[in-house]
Amino acid sequence: MSRQPYVRPVSKTTWYMRNGRYKKYMLREVTCLLVAIYCFISIVGLAALADSPGRWAEFIAEFTGPGWVAFHAFSLVFYLIYMTFDWFKLAPKAMPVQLGENKVPDLVIIIGHYVAWIVVTGVVFWFAGVI
Numbered sequence: 001m002s003r004q005p006y007v008r009p010v011s012k013t014t015w016y017m018r019n020g021r022y023k024k025y026m027l028r029e030v031t032c033l034l035v036a037i038y039c040f041i042s043i044v045g046l047a048a049l050a051d052s053p054g055r056w057a058e059f060i061a062e063f064t065g066p067g068w069v070a071f072h073a074f075s076l077v078f079y080l081i082y083m084t085f086d087w088f089k090l091a092p093k094a095m096p097v098q099l100g101e102n103k104v105p106d107l108v109i110i111i112g113h114y115v116a117w118i119v120v121t122g123v124v125f126w127f128a129g130v131i
Contacts, residue, residue, distance in 0.1 A: 024082075027082060028082045028083065028086065031078065031079065031082065031083060034075050034078065034079075038075075041063075044059070045059055084117075088110050088113045088114065088117075089110060091109055091110060091113055092104075092106035092109040092110060095109075097109060
């Protein structure tokens with residue numbers, strides 16, 4: 001007599017709702033939709049730029065409305081919270097640095113990433129004339 005193996009039932013649509021880590025993972029994966037929207041916007045913008053200066057001015061004017069500003073602000077916060085901070089925390093695992101026999105502490109690598117981020121942001125702001 002053979003026994004049937006136990007197969008745990010798993011919902012095909014809500015499996016990620018049972019665990020907080022899965023929810024955070026799925027929320028991070030949703031960022032692909034924002035990337036798709038930005039890719040589409042970039043393609044349309046390039047087409048408008050190639051068409052004429054008037055069409056480019058119309059394209060830019062379309063994105064000054066409060067809805068688009070709110071979308072960009074939401075996207076920025078979403079990327080900062082769910083992407084940048086998580087990637088900086090992951091950096092020591094992805095590229096462990098070893099000096100001689102000693103491994104560089106994780107916190108030093110993470111702080112180094114934040115310092116580099118601040119420096120690059122300052123340079124970009126300086127070139128843009130903000131600072």
